[in-house]
Each structure stands twice: as C-alpha cells, then as structure tokens.
Amino acid sequence: MADNEFLGNVGGRTLSKPPTPGDIFFDKSFRFLTRAFTWATIFLLAFIVYKIGGKALPAFPDLGIKFLFTSVWNSSENVYGILPQIWGTIYSSFLALILGGFFGITIAIFITQDFLPYKVEFALKNIIELLAAIPSVVYGLWGIYVLVPLIRPLANFLHEYLGWIPFFSTRLSGLGLLPAVLVLSIMILPTVAAISQDAFKAIPHKTKEAAFGMGTTRWEAILRVMLPTASGGIFGALVLGFGRALGETMALAMLVGSMSTLTLSFFAPADTIAALLANTFPEANVGLETGALMYAACVLLLITLIVNIAGAVIVTKATPGGDRR
C-alpha cells in the first residue's frame, strides 16, 4: 500500500520518460544556434577588418605608402596625407596616458591599500566608474564651454614666460591639444584605475604583511613591494588605457582644433585620425577622398588592434587567474 502512495495513480507505470523528439530537436537546434553565434563573433571581427581593408584598397595605388608620410589634406586637389593625424593620435594619447595613468594608478593605490574606511572607498570607486559613464560628447561640450576658458589664461601665461620651451611655443587661442589631452586623460583614468585595482587585489595578503613585518612604513611597502609585484598588471592597464585613448573620437573631434599641423606645442591645434574621420567623412567626396578616409580608418584599426591585443595579452599573463576574468 505504501508503495502505491508514492506511485500515486500512475498504476505502476514509471513517471520518467525519454526526451520526446520535440525535446531533442529543441536541444540540437539550441546548441547549434549558440555554436553559430560563437562562430559569428569571430567572423564579425574578421569581416570588419576585411570590409574596411577592402574599401581602402582601391585608394592604395593612388595614395601609396607616402599617404602615411605627407601632411596635406586637400580635397579640391585630391592630395591626401595623414602624417599630422598619426602624430596627433599618438602624441595626444601618450600625453593623456602620462596624466591619466598617474592619476589612475594613484587612485588604485588609494582604493586598494587600506587608506579608507569601506564606505568612502566604495563611494570613491563609484565616482571614478561614473567618470567613464559620461558620454564623450558631453565631455566635449563641457570642454568647449568650461575647460577651455578655464585653462586659457594659464596656458597663455606659460607661453608668455616659458615660450622658449617647444611645448609652450604657441598661444592657446581656443581649441587645441591641451584641452583635448585633459579630457582624454579623464576618460582613460577609470580604465587604468579599474585594471590596476584588479592587479593590486590579486596580490596575496601575506606579501604585504611580510613587508610590514620587516618594519616598512606604509609607503615603503607600497613602493618597494606592492607596486613591483603588481607591475605586470599595471603595465597592461596602461597599454589598454593607451588603446582607449587612440580610438577616442568625439571629445577630440570637438576639442583638438582639427588642423593638419605637426607640432610639439601643447597649445597648438592638432588633429587625430579619429577626429579626421568624424569631421571629414560626412561631407567627403565619393571617390578618392572616401577611399583616403577608409585608408585612414584602416590605419587606425590596425594601430588599435595591435595595442589592444598587446594589452589584453599582458593583463592575462600578469594577473594570476587572469584567464578566468
């Protein structure tokens, strides 16, 4: 009788049954779909490279390799060169990396090295992450109407008194490299800070305790033990931050001044590849100019791909268990 209570009213037949053909069909097709989309991810990246490369190819015979080493962009005479843009891209990203990297690493130390009570730490972390959430076009607007008027007197003061230094050799007449670099460094700061924090957190607690046990001060422990131990991850963070800066478009298109000049000066207008694309593409002539822009996009794509892949590899190698991240 007791057995029958368990079996209920199925009358001795078993409740379990093999998957119905419908179940099997659903299982197979679902798994097929997931596999297909995984392949699609790989194809998508390949397709992006292929498509942009393909559109750039027709322009290659006309523009040749010297496209990369000449500095005139003139659509009425069909002469194109992007040396100033390549220089501007790398120069602005590099300057932003120095500034944003310094602040990013300092903040990562501040957050991870037990300086703060948990609640303040949490708030600071969120503020830094929100910096990354603000759209770059809003930073551009802020840069034009707030940052530029704010730094112009300082920049012109520096030019007046230290004008013999190449970095200060021009006046800041409005838009220019410096406001662009400042905004750019604000934008890469959260990236650098977040990845460096991971690098610091991956260090076992005992490492620091050992340093303190040797009688180090807090900063001796940080500078001589924690920083060198986390250096691989921090280096990766800097490379990824650099990659972000290279590809950043809107803030630069709005602030950098868009002039094809090769300059060392912080206050001169400059240009970057991404800004060139944003400013020129909508009104480009079909034909050689569009081809030249595709060529420029191709160059930008290659530079960022190389930098990002290098950064990802460094971070993965440097962080224990980084593969699982």
Added chain:
Amino acid sequence: MSQTGLQLPQLERQPMEPRALKSIILSAITIACAITACIPLFSVLILLIYRGGKRLTLELFYTLPPGAFDAHGVGGFGNAILGTAFMVGIAGLISIPFGILAAVYLAELDPHSKISETARFCAKTMTGLPSIIAGVFAYAVVVLVMGHYSSWAGGIALSLLMIPTVMLTAEEAIKMVPNPMREAAYGMGCTPAQSLVKVILPVAMPGIITGVVLAVARAAGETAPLLFTALFSESWLSPNNPTASLAVLIYNWSSSPYENLIELAWAASLILVVLVFVLNIISRSMGGKTKL
C-alpha cells in the same frame, strides 16, 4: 645588573622621522590626486544642472528642433529622443540574442575549445574597437549598399559596440551559477538546452541584465558610430531616412553660433547623462543581487 648600557630602540614611530615623514607626504599627495580626479565629474554635473536645467521643460520632449532664426526658448528635440530610443532598440534586438547565445556556448557548452578561446579573444578585442570604426564599417556595409543614410545603419553600428559587452558579462554571469544547480537539472533528465533555458539562464539573469543595461547605457551616449550612418534630421522619426539622436544633436549644436541651440545642447546633455546614470544605477543594483 644595571641596564644603563643597554639602549632600547625607539619602538614608536615618530612623525618627524624622515621615513615616516615621507610616508605622510606621499599619503597627502595621494589624497590630493583622488580629490582632483573627482572634480571633473562634479564640475560636469553642476554645469549640466545649471545650464541644462534652465531649459528643461516638458516641451523639449514633444517638439521638433527650432529653426536657426526662431525666437529664443522655442523648440525641443522630441525626435532625437525618439531616434536614440529607436536605434538603441535595434541595436539591442541584434546584440542581446547574439551576445547571450554566444555566451552560453563560451561558458557552458564548450568553454575550453579552440573556437571558444578564439571567440572570447575576438570579443575582448572588439571591446577596444574605436567607436568611429563601427561607424565606418556600418557605412561601408549598410549605407553604401542601401544607398542612403538610415536609422537601420545607426542601429547596426551601435550593435557592434554592444555585442562584446553583453557577451562577456553574460559569460561571467553564467559561470557564477552554482554547480549543484546544473547537476540537479541534469539529474532530473533535462537535455542540455532544457537545463540552460529552465534552470541556468533564469539563475544567471540578474547578471546578464546588468551587462545588457550597461551596454544600453554606453550605446545611448555614443556619437561617433551615428555621425555618418544615421546622420541627423529635423523631422520626426522615419526609419528609412536620416534619423536624429541626442548624441549627434549635442555634437552638431555644440559649435552652433545660436545661443538657443547651444542651450538646447546643454539640456540634451543633461537628459542624456541622467538617462545614462539611471541605467548605471539600475545595473549596479542588479549586480548586487547576483552575488547570491
């Protein structure tokens, strides 16, 4: 017996000792850096509230952009809000199924195979793809083929930026599902697809939604992919034609000589930032729940 010869070392740290002093100075610099880094955020927020708040009326949401010579205080950007929502919607429709299905494969079905490693690597690389490249790609693939600018091209460009975010966060979320749940599902005789759809995905859902919301927040603020795919328009949404969006509006009007348009650009920025922050807060509160 006498201990006069024995000098006990100073065990307490003296603040003026050089090593301790250095430590204190470095700490002060760090605090100064942290405070400096917070200034831009607050400066942006205050300016947005001050300059954008002035023009923030309900009218903005349902009127069309003003002409250049319209009187001060006229006009809005209802079409841009609608356009942004529509294009982010298209991007979501493409990228959410794409991302989640690929993530299921990466996390659950075949995590360590060559394809998964490669796909994961490609997705990570795509997170670093400059957003303008997504625009150039969509221009080449959609605009040149269709022959005109459209909201479809804009949506496709945005989806390229959303796919990797959705995919990588969904993968993490699925991996966080405790193993006994899988075992239980398989023990009940579920097929892999049934265990995924009925057990694993519902458990991982908060984490997946976190990623989706973050991706939406990012896409809503993107300008570069829309510049020459969706372009801009002064009229109401019609999907096959150039379409306005908040981000492109801010870019176009930011350098306008007309005070009216500049004010509207500030108001649009305020709305965009509030939207992005709300989405971020939602995703954060969802993220808190995933950690079981």
